[in-house]
Amino acid sequence: MEFHYASEFNGNVSVSKLNKHNECKHNDLCKEEKDSTAPEDRSAVSCMEKAYSTILKELGEDVEREGLLRTPLRAAKAMKFFTKGYQETVQDILNDAIFDENHHEVVLVKDIDLFSLCEHHLVPFFGKAHIAYLPNRRVVGLSKLARIVEVYSRRFQVQERLTKQIAMAINEALEPAGVAVVIEAAHMCMVMRGVQKINANTVTSVLLGTYKTDPKLREEFLSHIHRK
Secondary structure (H helix, E strand, O other): OOOEEOOOOOOOOOHHHHHHHHHHHHHHHOHHHHHOOOHHHHHHHHHHHHHHHHHHHHOOOOOOOHHHOOHHHHHHHHHHHHOHHHHOOHHHHHOOOEEEOOOOOOEEEEEEEEEEEEOOOOOEEEEEEEEEEEOOOEEEOHHHHHHHHHHHHOOEEOHHHHHHHHHHHHHHHHOOOEEEEEEEEEEHHHHOOOOOOOOOOEEEEEEEEHHHHOHHHHHHHHHHHOOO
C-alpha cells in the first residue's frame, strides 16, 4: 500500500501622571488587539469583557492595578479566537479544493497540531491529529485536512466528539472508501486539577468504511502514525 505524507519611578511624579503614562503604555501594547476586533464582534467582546472583570473581582483581584487594566478585554478577545470555529464551516473551508483524481492509494497526514477547550472546565487540551483516507476518485488539498481539524477544535469540545466530527466531515465531503482519524491529546483538566497526572494522554479513534472492516489497512495506518 502506498502512503503519501503530506514550531525610576521618580518620587516627584504625580500619581495622575503615572497613571496616564501607564494607560498610554497599555494602549500601545494593545493596539493590535484593539484593531483586530471586527465591528460585528464588538458587542459580544464588550459583554465578555465585563464578565471577565466580574470574575477577577470575585477572585479577590484589583482590576484597576496595572497588570490587570486590560486583562478582561484581552481575555475576551482571546476567547473569541479560541472559539473561532463556531464562525466557520467545512463547506467554506473546502470550497474549490476537492478534485477528481484517478488515485486509489491511501492519503495520510499525521502530526497535525491541535488546540481546543474542554467544555467541562473551559481549560485547554492539546495534542496531534492523524488522518488517513482511501480515495474513491476524489481527493482534497492536503492543507484542508488540517483546516478541518481547526474548524472543530476551535470550539468547546470533548475529544471523543472532536474525533468523530473530523472523520464524518471528511467522509461526507469526499465519499472515500474509508477514513481513519486518531487524536492523541493531553488535557489540562487532568494535569492542573482533579487527579493531577501530568503524563496522562488520551487517545481516541474513529474508523469508517474499509478502515473499519479491513484489519490489514487499519494495521498499516496505525503503524505509520507511530513511526518516527
